[in-house]
Amino acid sequence: MSVQTQGELVTRLAAPGRGDTHCPYCALQCGMRLTGTTVESRDFPTNRGGLCQKGWTAAELLRTPARLTTPLVRVDGELRPASWDTAVDLVAAKLARSRDVHGADSVAVFGGGGLTNEKAYLLGKFARVALGTAQIDYNGRFCMSSAAAAGMRAFGLDRGMPFPIDDLARSAAVLLVGANPAETMPPFLQHLTGTLIVIDPRRTATAERAHLHLRPRPGTDLALALGILHAVVADGHYRGDYAAERTAGFDAAWRIAAAWWPERVERVTGVAASDQRRAAALLAGARTAHILTGRGTEQHSNGTDSVGAWINLALALGLPGTPGSGYGCLTGQGNGQGGREHGQKADQLPGYRKITDPDARAYVASVWGVPPESLPGPGRSAYELLDSLGRDDGPRALLVFGSNVVVSAPNAGHIADRLSTLDLLVVADFVLSETAALADVVFPVTQWAEEGGTMTNLEGRVLLRSTAIAAPEGVRSDLDLLRDLAIRLGQPEQRFPADPEVVFDELRRASRGGPADYSGVTYQRLRDGDQLHWPVPTTEHPGTPRMFLDSFAHPDGRARFAAVDYTGPAEPVDDEYPLLATTGRVLQHYQSGAQTRLVAELADAEPEVFVQVHPDTAARVGVGDRGRARVVSRRGETEAVVRCDPTMRLDTVFLPFHFPGAQRANLLTNPALDPYSRMPEFKVCAVRLEPS
Numbered sequence: 001m002s003v004q005t006q007g008e009l010v011t012r013l014a015a016p017g018r019g020d021t022h023c024p025y026c027a028l029q030c031g032m033r034l035t036g037t038t039v040e041s042r043d044f045p046t047n048r049g050g051l052c053q054k055g056w057t058a059a060e061l062l063r064t065p066a067r068l069t070t071p072l073v074r075v076d077g078e079l080r081p082a083s084w085d086t087a088v089d090l091v092a093a094k095l096a097r098s099r100d101v102h103g104a105d106s107v108a109v110f111g112g113g114g115l116t117n118e119k120a121y122l123l124g125k126f127a128r129v130a131l132g133t134a135q136i137d138y139n140g141r142f143c144m145s146s147a148a149a150a151g152m153r154a155f156g157l158d159r160g161m162p163f164p165i166d167d168l169a170r171s172a173a174v175l176l177v178g179a180n181p182a183e184t185m186p187p188f189l190q191h192l193t194g195t196l197i198v199i200d201p202r203r204t205a206t207a208e209r210a211h212l213h214l215r216p217r218p219g220t221d222l223a224l225a226l227g228i229l230h231a232v233v234a235d236g237h238y239r240g241d242y243a244a245e246r247t248a249g250f251d252a253a254w255r256i257a258a259a260w261w262p263e264r265v266e267r268v269t270g271v272a273a274s275d276q277r278r279a280a281a282l283l284a285g286a287r288t289a290h291i292l293t294g295r296g297t298e299q300h301s302n303g304t305d306s307v308g309a310w311i312n313l314a315l316a317l318g319l320p321g322t323p324g325s326g327y328g329c330l331t332g333q334g335n336g337q338g339g340r341e342h343g344q345k346a347d348q349l350p351g352y353r354k355i356t357d358p359d360a361r362a363y364v365a366s367v368w369g370v371p372p373e374s375l376p377g378p379g380r381s382a383y384e385l386l387d388s389l390g391r392d393d394g395p396r397a398l399l400v401f402g403s404n405v406v407v408s409a410p411n412a413g414h415i416a417d418r419l420s421t422l423d424l425l426v427v428a429d430f431v432l433s434e435t436a437a438l439a440d441v442v443f444p445v446t447q448w449a450e451e452g453g454t455m456t457n458l459e460g461r462v463l464l465r466s467t468a469i470a471a472p473e474g475v476r477s478d479l480d481l482l483r484d485l486a487i488r489l490g491q492p493e494q495r496f497p498a499d500p501e502v503v504f505d506e507l508r509r510a511s512r513g514g515p516a517d518y519s520g521v522t523y524q525r526l527r528d529g530d531q532l533h534w535p536v537p538t539t540e541h542p543g544t545p546r547m548f549l550d551s552f553a554h555p556d557g558r559a560r561f562a563a564v565d566y567t568g569p570a571e572p573v574d575d576e577y578p579l580l581a582t583t584g585r586v587l588q589h590y591q592s593g594a595q596t597r598l599v600a601e602l603a604d605a606e607p608e609v610f611v612q613v614h615p616d617t618a619a620r621v622g623v624g625d626r627g628r629a630r631v632v633s634r635r636g637e638t639e640a641v642v643r644c645d646p647t648m649r650l651d652t653v654f655l656p657f658h659f660p661g662a663q664r665a666n667l668l669t670n671p672a673l674d675p676y677s678r679m680p681e682f683k684v685c686a687v688r689l690e691p692s
């Protein structure tokens with residue numbers, strides 16, 4: 001990995017001023033300024049003064065009448081207000097009893113990629129040390145885990161974008177696979193100024209801007225990547241010099257891709273062979289180029305191999321680790337990058353260390369002041385964890401921080417059933433999410449502008465969010481709650497600090513020497529405006545905006561081609577379920593919608609779930625534009641408003657997943673898991689459409 005220490009100066013932005021903060025939502029972490037409760041945009045490298053509609057309206061949630069300001073405890077079937085002490089005592093007593101009677105693994109923890117680094121770190125420590133449970137995982141498993149697994153395999157390290165965002169603006173060609181930033185990160189579009197190729201089954205607002213739009217059948221990306229790689233090699237664009245010097249494994253990968261000539265790929269994907277060749281030529285002919293993946297190509301039961309196939313293409317073109325070019329994944333959640341590094345993942349310790357590595361265990365245990373053998377091993381992945389709740393060998397109590405799983409988990413009807421079998425469900429949130437509404441105890445916590453903490457954005461850049469306004473009476477931070485519970489579970493007070501800067505200093509130590517090394521990042525450097533992309537191994541180190549310039553992170557310094565072959569979606573279509581449903585996002589809503597459905601301007605613009613479908617497909621089953629239809633899969637059904645769109649494929653329908661109750665797209669989705677990342681197949685399942 002390349003660490004730029006050759007006398008390079010630390011790059012600085014203007015030091016943040018009063019009220020300067022970052023958006024509470026996605027991984028672009030646009031710069032904004034909060035004056036009172038009004039949002040203004042602020043120039044920052046990711047947004048250059050732009051904000052999307054969610055960002056502009058973000059402050060509304062700080063004062064929503066739906067804000068939780070008192071703990072709630074379920075009494076006689078109803079959530080009733082309680083004092084913090086009563087609620088914390090009750091939960092701690094129940095957790096201790098569960099641990100004593102049923103063992104430490106009877107308590108599980110579910111975290112989120114929106115949590116600050118400090119929260120994610122302390123949550124992982126709380127699970128392993130205060131509860132002693134292996135059963136912790138988080139919603140990032142549903143997000144970028146396939147890209148992370150593929151990046152690890154190819155490069156030996158996973159930093160979503162191993163280059164700063166500015167590089168994209170200078171890139172001559174960008175291939176965007178399964179990402180729709182025109183809706184999911186609008187200010188990001190400013191950085192796409194070269195030739196744009198988009199691969200998406202739908203003609204999205206992003207695809208509208210593309211020079212070339214390839215429209216594969218959902219779930220066939222792996223075949224498409226093999227076809228384009230085939231065209232690169234067959235048409236003489238393969239960069240053998242780069243491959244010989246910097247990579248390993250091309251021959252095994254090519255033996256498979258050799259059998260996927262573009263005409264064969266056309267039959268599987270529906271993408272014309274000529275378009276595959278054109279994409280290959282556009283990328284190969286560009287002076288500098290980037291390949292970027294989003295959830296569309298990642299959220300599949302073969303997601304890791306699909307991303308592996310896109311990375312193969314990038315390697316064949318000589319892009320990764322070459323100045324001005326590269327491969328990256330567009331991380332989604334506000335702290336989707338940092339949230340996957342510091343220990344809320346089932347198999348992980350801080351600093352992106354493996355929980356199975358004896359040296360990592362010994363080191364982190366020494367920072368935590370506990371014996372290494374007291375640390376549990378790896379736990380279940382997110383869906384497997386939720387699916388195991390209340391079973392004979394599964395957890396009987398669950399603590400949720402920063403996720404709304406009854407809306408966002410696949411096969412959500414089943415997950416709601418599992419939650420109902422628990423002895424204890426505890427949710428910390430600032431609004432009564434659909435998951436919180438099912439809880440036995442709900443804790444009202446502070447939100448972004450009311451608390452300090454760091455976030456690591458999609459470029460691996462560490463950012464400081466400072467407290468901008470006071471929290472309402474009655475509300476405490478997640479860190480306070482973890483400390484209060486830990487003390488009651490017998491932990492020494494100093495082991496669970498609640499001051500974010502103190503937690504961060506411990507995180508720095510715990511991450512020292514790990515792949516995601518934050519030891520040289522300090523709050524003071526961030527306050528001074530230092531731009532710090534990890535790794536930052538010393539307080540003098542300028543950070544690492546560009547990785548892999550000299551070598552990749554595998555011991556031999558080489559990137560690995562992946563020998564991957566095409567497998568189709570886990571659930572084939574048949575006469576009963578003849579259509580492919582895919583799911584994703586609209587501009588106005590964020591994720592499960594728990595937050596954005598409370599913002600009037602956003603809710604008015606997109607009030608309910610819809611199904612986007614080709615008019616001929618709709619007509620064939622007798623449903624009309626703007627009418628209602630049932631979308632039915634093997635797992636459940638959703639009633640949705642029909643949006644006819646002649647640019648849709650005839651075999652595909654699309655639903656956003658932001659809506660609750662009977663409108664959940666996740667009542668339909670298939671929880672088939674990727675074997676490496678354990679990512680569920682959110683992006684394709686078999687359905688039928690019928691009049692309702």
Ligand SMILES: Nc1nc2c(c(=O)[nH]1)N[C@H]1C(S)=C(S)[C@@H](COP(=O)(O)OP(=O)(O)OC[C@H]3O[C@@H](n4cnc5c(=O)[nH]c(N)nc54)[C@H](O)[C@@H]3O)O[C@H]1N2
Pocket residue numbers: 026027143144177178179180181183184185199200201202204216217218219220221294295296297331332333334582583584585586587588589590591592654683684
């Ligand atoms: N407005 C808004 N913005 C967000 C979020 C949000 O909820 N709302 N969430 C944030 C988060 S956490 C994330 S992860 C990102 C996600 O950002 P994106 O990845 O851009 O979002 P998605 O809409 O999930 O999926 C992108 C596209 O994948 C396409 N797709 C579906 N199936 C396939 C397929 O088989 N192959 C290919 N190539 N494409 C396919 C869909 O048509 C969709 O247009 O957005 C972040 N930003």
Ligand SMILES: Nc1nc2c(c(=O)[nH]1)N[C@H]1C(S)=C(S)[C@@H](COP(=O)(O)OP(=O)(O)OC[C@H]3O[C@@H](n4cnc5c(=O)[nH]c(N)nc54)[C@H](O)[C@@H]3O)O[C@H]1N2
Pocket residue numbers: 112113114115116139140142143144295299332333400401402403404405407408409410428429430431433445447478583584585590591592593594595657665666669682
């Ligand atoms: N069908 C389908 N399903 C999907 C996807 C898809 O594309 N299709 N995408 C998946 C992806 S990429 C993602 S990231 C997940 C996301 O889905 P979820 O994990 O449900 O994410 P959010 O809706 O952001 O839920 C976050 C909750 O935590 C609260 N919260 C926010 N910040 C904090 C905090 O600091 N502390 C605490 N205690 N609470 C907080 C919010 O109010 C909200 O209720 O959904 C996944 N589900």
Ligand code: SF4
Pocket residue numbers: 023024025026027028029030047050051052053054055056184185186187
């Ligand atoms: S693009 Fe993302 S970070 Fe920027 S304003 Fe919109 S939601 Fe916020």
Ligand SMILES: [Mo]
Pocket residue numbers: 142143144332333
């Ligand atoms: Mo995500």
